[in-house]
Amino acid sequence: MFEPGLVDAINQVFSEFAFAYHNQFHKAYPDQATINIGKEYWLSCLAEFSPGQITRAARKLVKSSEYLPTVAALVKFCESGLELFGLPSxxxxxxxxxxxxxxxxxxxxxxxxxxxxxxxxxxxxxxxxxxxxxxxxxxxxxxxxxxxxxHGEEFAVTPPPALGDRHGRKLSAAERREKMRKLREQVGL
Structure with a gap:
């Protein structure tokens, strides 16, 4: 039904919320059945986002919110996700x-x-x-x-190769004359 990475992301989010908002979390999710229902609901609401996007948004939300976040808050953080990945506007x-x-x-x-x-x-x-x-x-x-x-793809910019030293050593006068003679032969002079 859902990709395994997404399920793992929701499990990680719930673990972080349980640790960061201990009392609030246990008031909202008092038993395992409620936690399972909550996870399924959050999973269905966040299915359009990548696992990395969800976990990064949750971490940012934990750092900025004093209270247990709602699914709407996490969706909002996921939607404004460019800065979560270091991307400019x-x-x-x-x-x-x-x-x-x-x-x-x-x-x-x-x-x-x-x-x-x-x-x-x-x-x-x-x-x-x-x-x-x-x-x-x-x-x-x-x-x-x-x-x-x-969604996890990484891009890199490959810098152009540096120009090498194309003029190894200077030719002697005799070597230059020989190269000129060969060049004249090639062009028919």
């Missing part, structure tokens, strides 16, 4: 992508998802089109990539 990500210098892969991105969204949106479009045209394209790609990040 779509607008901030768009501005970062537009302002990043080339080579793009060498830039120090706030999150690899910003680079991936810029790449998917086409750097040329971001550089040449007005925001009214470019931002919706970027926003769509960024939202797709953010969903993938929140």
């Amino acid at each position: 779509p607008r901030s990500a768009y501005l970062e992508a537009c302002r990043a210098p080339s080579p793009k892969a060498a830039f120090n991105w706030s999150h690899p998802a910003v680079y991936q969204a810029g790449k998917a949106s086409d750097w040329f479009i971001l550089a040449t089109e007005p925001e009214a045209v470019a931002f919706p394209i970027f926003d769509y790609n960024y939202q797709q990539i953010c969903q993938r990040v929140m």
Whole structure:
């Protein structure tokens, strides 16, 4: 019915809540039957979110709430989940992508998802089109990539290889003349 990771996430959330809000938790869930019903209810309400998203949101909620959270509070934290994963807002990500210098892969991105969204949106479009045209394209790609990040996919930016030393040693005059002779032969001079 539900993916096993989701069940584990709800179990972890309930364990954290029981530890962090001991008395309140045991008032709301006095016995194992009530806990099981509560877990099933929370599971059905949170099924659209990834296990990582749920556990991160629960941890953030525990750190910021004095009282036992409701399922609505956890849903709200999950929905505003970008910051839970270190992702900037779509607008901030768009501005970062537009302002990043080339080579793009060498830039120090706030999150690899910003680079991936810029790449998917086409750097040329971001550089040449007005925001009214470019931002919706970027926003769509960024939202797709953010969903993938929140479901556990990891992205990396591979920096371009550094240019090597192509001029090993200087050629002597005789070696230069020989190379020129071979070059003239190749081009027919």
